[in-house]
Amino acid sequence: NAGVTQTPKFQVLKTGQSMTLQCAQDMNHEYMSWYRQDPGMGLRLIHYSVGAGITDQGEVPNGYNVSRSTTEDFPLRLLSAAPSQTSVYFCASSPDRGAYNEQFFGPGTRLTVL
Amino acid sequence: SQQGEEDPQALSIQEGENATMNCSYKTSINNLQWYRQNSGRGLVHLILIRSNEREKHSGRLRVTLDTSKKSSSLLITASRAADTASYFCATADRGSTLGRLYFGRGTQLTVWP
Numbered sequence: 001n002a003g004v005t006q007t008p009k010f011q012v013l014k015t016g017q018s019m020t021l022q023c024a025q026d027m028n029h030e031y032m033s034w035y036r037q038d039p040g041m042g043l044r045l046i047h048y049s050v051g052a053g054i055t056d057q058g059e060v061p062n063g064y065n066v067s068r069s070t071t072e073d074f075p076l077r078l079l080s081a082a083p084s085q086t087s088v089y090f091c092a093s094s095p096d097r098g099a100y101n102e103q104f105f106g107p108g109t110r111l112t113v114l
Numbered sequence: 115s116q117q118g119e120e121d122p123q124a125l126s127i128q129e130g131e132n133a134t135m136n137c138s139y140k141t142s143i144n145n146l147q148w149y150r151q152n153s154g155r156g157l158v159h160l161i162l163i164r165s166n167e168r169e170k171h172s173g174r175l176r177v178t179l180d181t182s183k184k185s186s187s188l189l190i191t192a193s194r195a196a197d198t199a200s201y202f203c204a205t206a207d208r209g210s211t212l213g214r215l216y217f218g219r220g221t222q223l224t225v226w227p
Contacts, residue, residue, distance in 0.1 A: 004156075035217075042202060043157070043217040058214065090156055099206035099215035100144050105156035 001026050004106035006091050012112045013081040021076040021109050023091030029104070031094040032074040036060065036087040037108075043090065049074055050098055081113045118146070118186075118203045118218035126224045133190040135221040137203030138183075144206045146179055146186050147215070151200045160188075160201075165208065193225045 007022045025032065033048035035058075045058030049068040063085060065077040074093075078085060088110050092103040118139040127133055137146065145164045149157040161177045163170045163186065170177045176189040190197055200220040207214060 033215075040219060042219040043204075045214060045216070048214075059216075092157075102147065102159040102162050103149075103157070103204075103215065105149075105158070107156045 003027065004091055004093055004104050006089075006106035006109050008109060009107070010110050012114065013078075014114050015081060015083060017081050019078050019081065021078070021089055021091075021111070023074045023076065023106060024072050025093040025104070026072065027093065027095065027104065028071060029093035029095050030071065031096065031098040031101075032068070033058070033092050033103070034064070034066065034074070034076045035090045035092065036085075037090060038087050046076065046089075048098070078111075083113045085111065086113045087111060118205050118216065120201070120203055120218045120221045122221060123219070124222045124224070126226070127193060128226050129194055131193055131225075133193050133197070133223055133225070135188045135201050135223070137186045137188070137218055139186075139203075139205045139216075140184065142208040143181070144208045146177075147204045147206075148175075148177060148186075148188050149202045149204060149217075151202065151220070153199070157202065190223075193223075195225050195227045197223060198225050199223060 004025045030051045034046040035043040037043050044060045047066040049055045091106040094101045118137045121136045147162045148160040151157045163179045174191045179186045202220045204215050204217045
């Protein structure tokens with residue numbers, strides 16, 4: 001199993017551009033989530049999904065959209081990138097019971113918005 | 115916010131010594147989890163302790179949970195240079211939806227050979 005994969009590993013955007021961060025898992029996990037990690041801030045939850053077709057907001061959802069059409073994929077869309085979205089983004093998955101279970105993390109995407 | 119807070123922010127020790135990190139949180143929880151992050155990498159799950167448990171062990175790791183004080187500690191015994199990493203606690207609210215896991219800001223552990 002590849003586990004949780006994220007693409008791209010690095011990305012530079014200009015303010016106002018849009019892009020999609022990809023996340024996929026091959027473990028048939030129902031629960032997937034997106035976090036951002038900023039220096040000195042720990043990880044903050046952006047959006048999460050408890051199954052295909054079901055998504056909900058986390059702590060910092062503004063400026064981001066998600067959808068979950070399949071169990072395997074959970075893309076994160078930046079609608080109009082801003083410098084404040086410069087961060088490292090992590091995708092995670094869990095087999096069931098969401099936050100009540102251990103999370104499996106991807107390697108991250110480092111995003112810079114100029 | 116439910117976010118946990120780790121203490122200390124940074125810890126520097128010699129190989130062979132024990133390392134203790136603490137985590138405090140604010141509300142009732144279903145479970146508390148500890149993760150390790152090596153520089154430039156994703157997080158790796160270490161231990162999950164549920165609110166009705168007081169202590170758990172995994173290899174050289176020992177985690178305690180005191181729900182009356184809303185605190186947890188992670189002890190790494192006989193530390194090695196390879197234990198150098200950031201360590202995060204994360205809490206899941208009791209009674210919340212299944213989606214919300216709140217992370218602290220982490221303890222940076224450095225183990226010198």
